[in-house]
Amino acid sequence: xxxxxxxxxxxxxxxxxxxxxxxxxxxxxxxxxxxxxxxxxxxxxxxxxxxxxxxxxxxxxxxxxxxxxxxxxxxxxxxxxxxxxxxxxxxxxxxxxxxxxxxxxxxxxxxxxxxxxxxxxxxxxxxxxxxxxxxxxxxxxxxxxxxxxxxxxxxxxxxxxxxxxxxxxxxxxxxxxxxxxxxxxxxxxxxxxxxxxxxxxxxxxxxxxxxxxxxxxxxxxxxxxxxxxxxxxxxxxxxxxxxxxxxxxxxxxxxxxxxxxxxxxxxxxxxxxxxxxxxxxxxxxxxxxxxxxxxxxxxxxxxxxxxxxxxxxxxxxxxxxxxxxxxxxxxxxxxxxxxxxxxxxxxxxxxxxxxxxxxxxxxxxxxxxxxxxxxxxxxxxxxxxxxxxxxxxxxxxxxxxxxxxxxxxxxxxxxxxxxxxxxxxxxxxxxxxxxxxxxxxxxxxxxxxxxxxxxxxxxxxxxxxxxxxxxxxxxxxxxxxxxxxxxxxxxxxxxxxx
Amino acid sequence: xxxxxxxxxxxxxxxxxxxxxxxxxxxxxxxxxxxxxxxxxxxxxxxxxxxxxxxxxxxxxxxxxxxxxxxxxxxxxxxxxxxxxxxxxxxxxxxxxxxxxxxxxxxxxxxxxxxxxxxxxxxxxxxxxxxxxxxxxxxxxxxxxxxxxxxxxxxxxxxxxxxxxxxxxxxxxxxxxxxxxxxxxxxxxxxxxxxxxxxxxxxxxxxxxxxxxxxxxxxxxxxxxxxxxxxxxxxxxxxxxxxxxxxxxxxxxxxxxxxxxxxxxxxxxxxxxxxxxxxxxxxxxxxxxxxxxxxxxxxxxxxxxxxxxxxxxxxxxxxxxxxxxxxx
Numbered sequence: 008x009x010x011x012x013x014x015x016x017x018x019x020x021x022x023x024x025x026x027x028x029x030x031x032x033x034x035x036x037x038x039x040x041x042x043x044x045x046x047x048x049x050x051x052x053x054x055x056x057x058x059x060x061x062x063x064x065x066x067x068x069x070x071x072x073x074x075x076x077x078x079x080x081x082x083x084x085x086x087x088x089x090x091x092x093x094x095x096x097x098x099x100x101x102x103x104x105x106x107x108x109x110x111x112x113x114x115x116x117x118x119x120x121x122x123x124x125x126x127x128x129x130x131x132x133x134x135x136x137x138x139x140x141x142x143x144x145x146x147x148x149x150x151x152x153x154x155x156x157x158x159x160x161x162x163x164x165x166x167x168x169x170x171x172x173x174x175x176x177x178x179x180x181x182x183x184x185x186x187x188x189x190x191x192x193x194x195x196x197x198x199x200x201x202x203x204x205x206x207x208x209x210x211x212x213x214x215x216x217x218x219x220x221x222x223x224x225x226x227x228x229x230x231x232x233x234x235x236x237x238x239x240x241x242x243x244x245x246x247x248x249x250x251x252x253x254x255x256x257x258x259x260x261x262x263x264x265x266x267x268x269x270x271x272x273x274x275x276x277x278x279x280x281x282x283x284x285x286x287x288x289x290x291x292x293x294x295x296x297x298x299x300x301x302x303x304x305x306x307x308x309x310x311x312x313x314x315x316x317x318x319x320x321x322x323x324x325x326x327x328x329x330x331x332x333x334x335x336x337x338x339x340x341x342x343x344x345x346x347x348x349x350x351x352x353x354x355x356x357x358x359x360x361x362x363x364x365x366x367x368x369x370x371x372x373x374x375x376x377x378x379x380x381x382x383x384x385x386x387x388x389x390x391x392x393x394x395x396x397x398x399x400x401x402x403x404x405x406x407x408x409x410x411x412x413x414x415x416x417x418x419x420x421x422x423x424x425x426x427x428x429x430x431x432x433x434x435x436x437x438x439x440x441x442x443x444x445x446x447x448x449x450x451x452x453x454x455x456x457x458x459x460x461x462x463x464x465x466x467x468x469x470x471x472x473x474x475x476x477x478x479x480x481x482x483x484x485x486x487x488x489x490x491x492x493x494x495x496x497x498x499x500x501x502x503x504x505x
Numbered sequence: 506x507x508x509x510x511x512x513x514x515x516x517x518x519x520x521x522x523x524x525x526x527x528x529x530x531x532x533x534x535x536x537x538x539x540x541x542x543x544x545x546x547x548x549x550x551x552x553x554x555x556x557x558x559x560x561x562x563x564x565x566x567x568x569x570x571x572x573x574x575x576x577x578x579x580x581x582x583x584x585x586x587x588x589x590x591x592x593x594x595x596x597x598x599x600x601x602x603x604x605x606x607x608x609x610x611x612x613x614x615x616x617x618x619x620x621x622x623x624x625x626x627x628x629x630x631x632x633x634x635x636x637x638x639x640x641x642x643x644x645x646x647x648x649x650x651x652x653x654x655x656x657x658x659x660x661x662x663x664x665x666x667x668x669x670x671x672x673x674x675x676x677x678x679x680x681x682x683x684x685x686x687x688x689x690x691x692x693x694x695x696x697x698x699x700x701x702x703x704x705x706x707x708x709x710x711x712x713x714x715x716x717x718x719x720x721x722x723x724x725x726x727x728x729x730x731x732x733x734x735x736x737x738x739x740x741x742x743x744x745x746x747x748x749x750x751x752x753x754x755x756x757x758x759x760x761x762x763x764x765x766x767x768x769x770x771x772x773x774x775x776x777x778x779x780x781x782x783x784x785x786x787x788x789x790x791x792x793x794x795x796x797x798x799x800x801x802x803x804x805x806x807x808x809x810x811x812x813x814x815x816x817x818x819x820x821x822x823x824x825x826x827x828x829x830x831x832x833x
Contacts, residue, residue, distance in 0.1 A: 095797070461791060472688070
């Protein structure tokens, strides 16, 4: 009897142990496999972002690539909303696919430290062997570098065209105004759009300018620079320490007080900017060049005469138009160190092929003449049902570089396209890059950056709303100039700048 | 590993103590007898016990990352120890006072205004004569519980926003000045409380309705015989009947005093109200999740849990002192 009860006890403990071990044990299997054999297709798994559909892995376009390069592609799509947390969870569970998407390594510290600890392939020695990948602009490769090494493939995007003034042309015409070219003119047009009833419904329900949350994206327009600016002594300072930045806030504060800005801007989400334009609530916004054309298409369904036109930004007080240059990518693709070098080469081969227009179109649009047709002037028209099948299907690609990607769109009339191309050309002559991009990330920023950004943005909004004065903004800036942690951050940036 | 070692030790301990002490021996023997006698009951309980062991107790080891500079890639074991540094950082953080004030204020407003409502609503529903009406009202008040915060906050914007909201459109059509419901710090806590009430008050009635159903009908009969009105019956029969339920729920609620609903506040937060909206949960999200400082986030989490635990224990003592049942 005693023996029996002891046995029972042991059994229970054993059972408990097994289960608790199962609870503790980390799953190390993962999905990354390393083998490459000659005849069997290589399995390549990719995790990426999606803003809409999650296309099937059996798409004909993918199979075509599989046949051509002897690979089998497994793409996992994660919705954009909370991709950050999902990716962190995947990293923590060591359940990484061969290729992993991250939005920006700077904003994904867990991945950044994994990169620095050697969890992903250093691509620096390989890129030159791939003719199409190596055609990406040099500056984009530089922007991508972590501690001087290329650790990821860029999801390539144009450098310019994300910053233009979108303005209601029909409102301008109706009120007999011209597109503003200076800040004073901009203010006058905003005022006219607000007070002179441009939509002609007899109600004061329109606003001059629309933006959402803290208008960090508007500040470069006033000459504050792109993230970091040289001060008079040649030292780099954050753009929000500059007098130009303050000038921009004074402008917006004045406009807000006069009622020219949509009062809900602090609580609006970024998607609502488009709504405000489409609902004819606001007449001016700063956005991608192509947005003006796209939104016009939607607007005209309700109001045939409505039209948004993209213009160059108004000149700041120094008499010049100021633009930021983008990093040239949205999202980075890391390659798991667990894959063998042979397989790495296979993966790069796939990305090299899809960095051509031909390869890209296969993934993004499908089979030519079956899923899409190409018009005489080179524009692609996709069939409706293929559009659904291939929704977001190109989101795992690095793609091919098109300088004008933010200025054109399948089906755009030739005159608008040429006009937009000219806009990009003139913007690209003056746009400035962020001088700190490609720098090694600063430890103190990684730990505090999100908090700093939030406080700065809160302060910006409150100054525009008039809840804080411009003097208080100065005090706020000074408090950061004196803060020991922030000082350290600025010093670290400047050390690398020399 | 640790777990395994400890369990082994426990086994050895059990073994040696059986040999050594007679008192322990008889205890074990008794236990063995009980185990054999009720083996099917234990078997029935096993899945539940295992569930708690595996999903509640084993993960407790994870709390150790509050004392480590946890790197996801290096993993749990290899990350270096930092001792109490995160706790020191947290308490010396200049925002601590603000975060504490906001969390407490939102939480206590909730307890003060939200907690009694389901009780009142349950009492009202209990008095409803027409069953069809009662069922209908129940369904309607349960519904908001199933809407996510994203939707509720979205609806709230549609109704209360300054430029496009329905309420403000009415106000300005009537010649009034639009009211910044969403961006005025003075209204923010009230707004949060009202949203919670709208969403959860109906759902909260379920437990109370169940408790109400458990009251002996004889008591009402006796009260009626004694000439008690509906109101008197409520005061002297119904409320005392559900008093222990109310107290237990209140004690449990106190344990969550530091959790004020991340989703709701995060969605409602905007720059002008930020200084009344920033709570521990949003702070943890910003520093812990966005900046990837999981160790730090865990330290804040532990602090929240300790405060909750202390409050539960105190409230339970207090309840017992006043002769109530309490939690344990």
